[in-house]
Amino acid sequence: MLTYTLRRILGMIPTLLIISAVCFAVIKLQPGSFTDQYLEDPRFTRETAAAISRQLGLDQPALVQYGRWLWGVVTRLDFGYSFLQNRPVVSVIGDLLGWTVFLSFVTLLFSWVVAVPLGLYTAFNRHGFAASVANFLGYVGLAIPDFLAALLLVALVLNFGGTNVGGLFSPAFIDAPWSWAKVADLLNHLWIPVLALGLEGVAGLMRQMRASTLDVLTQDYIRTARAKGLPQNRVIWRHAVRNAINPLISLAGLSLPALISGTIIVSIVLSLPTIGPLLYDSLINKDQYTALTLLMLSAFLLLVGNLLADLALAWADPRVRYT
Numbered sequence: 001m002l003t004y005t006l007r008r009i010l011g012m013i014p015t016l017l018i019i020s021a022v023c024f025a026v027i028k029l030q031p032g033s034f035t036d037q038y039l040e041d042p043r044f045t046r047e048t049a050a051a052i053s054r055q056l057g058l059d060q061p062a063l064v065q066y067g068r069w070l071w072g073v074v075t076r077l078d079f080g081y082s083f084l085q086n087r088p089v090v091s092v093i094g095d096l097l098g099w100t101v102f103l104s105f106v107t108l109l110f111s112w113v114v115a116v117p118l119g120l121y122t123a124f125n126r127h128g129f130a131a132s133v134a135n136f137l138g139y140v141g142l143a144i145p146d147f148l149a150a151l152l153l154v155a156l157v158l159n160f161g162g163t164n165v166g167g168l169f170s171p172a173f174i175d176a177p178w179s180w181a182k183v184a185d186l187l188n189h190l191w192i193p194v195l196a197l198g199l200e201g202v203a204g205l206m207r208q209m210r211a212s213t214l215d216v217l218t219q220d221y222i223r224t225a226r227a228k229g230l231p232q233n234r235v236i237w238r239h240a241v242r243n244a245i246n247p248l249i250s251l252a253g254l255s256l257p258a259l260i261s262g263t264i265i266v267s268i269v270l271s272l273p274t275i276g277p278l279l280y281d282s283l284i285n286k287d288q289y290t291a292l293t294l295l296m297l298s299a300f301l302l303l304v305g306n307l308l309a310d311l312a313l314a315w316a317d318p319r320v321r322y323t
Contacts, residue, residue: 001311001314005307005311008307008310009307012300012303012304012307015299015303016296016299016300016303019295019296019299020066020070020292020296021066023292023295023296023299024062024065024066024069024288024292025062027283027286027288027291027292028062028065028288030283030286032286033053033058033286034056034058034083034084034285034286034287034288035049035050035052035053035056035058036049036286037285038052056081056083065288069289069292077090078090079289079293080288080289080290080292080293081289082282082287082289082290083285083287083288083289083290084281084282084285084287084290085287085290089289089290089293090293092278092290093275093278093290093293093294093297096273096274096275096278097275099168099272099273099274100263100274100275100276103168103190103193103194103197103263103272103274104197104263106190106194107193107194107197107198107201108198108201108252108255110194110198110202111198111201111202111205112205112248112252114198114202114206115201115202115203115204115205115206115209116205116206116209116245116248118134118138118202118206118209119205119206119207119208119209119210119212119213120209120210120213120241121134122134122135122206122210123209123210123213123214123217123244124213124236126210126214134206135207135210137203138202138203138206138207139203140203141199141200141202141203142200142203142204142207144199144200145200145265146196146197146199146200146265146266147196147265147266147269149195149196149199149200150192150193150196150266150269150270151269153165153192153195153196154166154192154269154270157192164185164188164189164192165192165270166270166271167189167270167271167272167273168186168189168190168193168272168273169182169185169186169189170185170189173185173186192270193266193267193270193272196266196270197263197266201255204251205248205251208247208248208251209244209245209248212243212244212245212246212247212248213240213241213244215244216239216240216243216244217240219243221239222235222239222240225239246313249309249312249313250309250313252305252309252312254302254305254306254309255305263276264276264277264279264280268280275294278290278294279291279294279295282294
C-alpha cells in the first residue's frame with residue numbers, strides 16, 4: 001500500500017507540471033493583458049501603462065513569465081503576485097480558503113447524510129408512495145440549478161419577513177470576536193447556501209445509491225447469504241450496502257475540485273466569502289497568476305481526491321487490490 005501511494009504521489013508531479021503549462025498557455029491566449037485597463041483610463045498615458053507592464057514583467061515573452069512563476073513555486077513556494085489586489089497570491093487565496101473548505105465540507109456532509117438513507121429507502125421500497133415522492137423530488141433537484149435554488153430560497157425567506165439572506169454573518173457580527181451569539185448568527189445564515197449547494201448533490205447521490213443498491217440486491221452472493229439463513233439486517237448492512245456504496249466513494253473523490261469551481265455563481269448570488277468568485281474576477285481582469293494558482297489548486301484537489309477515493313475503495317471492497 002505504501003509503495004502504491006508513493007508511486008501515485010510521484011506521478012502527480014509531471015501531471016501538475018503539464019497542467020500548469022496548459023493552463024498558463026490558455027490564460028495567455030486571452031486577448032489583451034491586465035494593463036489594458038489603464039489605457040481606457042484618461043488619468044494614465046500609454047507610457048505609464050507601458051511602465052506598469054514592465055514593472056509587472058508582462059512585457060517579457062510568455063515562456064519567460066511562466067518560467068519565472070514556476071521557478072518561484074519550486075524554490076520558494078511563491079505563487080506570484082495578484083495584480084488586482086496588489087499583494088501575494090498566497091495571501092489572497094488564504095483569506096478565503098478556510099471559509100471555502102468549511103462551506104464545502106458542510107455541504108458535502110449534508111448531501112451524504114440525506115442522500116444515502118433516501119437512496120436505500122427508495123431501493124428497498126421502490127413501489128411505495130413515499131419512495132415515488134422521493135424519486136420525483138430527486139428529479140426536481142437535478143433539474144434546478146444551484147443558483148436558481150439560491151434565488152428561490154432568498155425570495156422565500158424575504159417573503160416570510162426574514163432578512164438573513166446574504167453572506168455568512170449579520171453586519172453586527174462580521175468583525176466581532178467569536179461567541180455563542182456569533183455561532184448562532186452563522187447557523188442562521190448557513191442553511192441557505194448549504195441547501196442551495198447541496199440540493200443537486202442530494203438528488204444525484206440518492207439516485208446513484210438507489211441504482212447501486214438495486215443492482216447489488218440481484219447479485220448471487222446476496223441470494224446465497226439469504227439462502228444460508230443470515231439475518232436480513234446483516235444481509236443488507238454488511239453485504240448489500242457495503243458493496244452498493246462503492247460508486248459513491250469514487251464520486252466523493254471527484255467532488256473536491258468543486259471547492260473552487262462549484263460555488264462561483266451561488267457565492268456571487270449570496271455574497272459568500274469563497275474563492276469561486278475570486279477565480280471569476282481573476283479571469284475577467286486577466287490577473288494571470290491568481291487565476292493560474294486557482295486552476296492548479298483545482299487540479300491538485302482532483303488528483304488528491306482520486307487518490308483518496310482509490311485508497312478508500314480498496315479499503316471498503318476486498319476485491320480491489322493495489323497494483
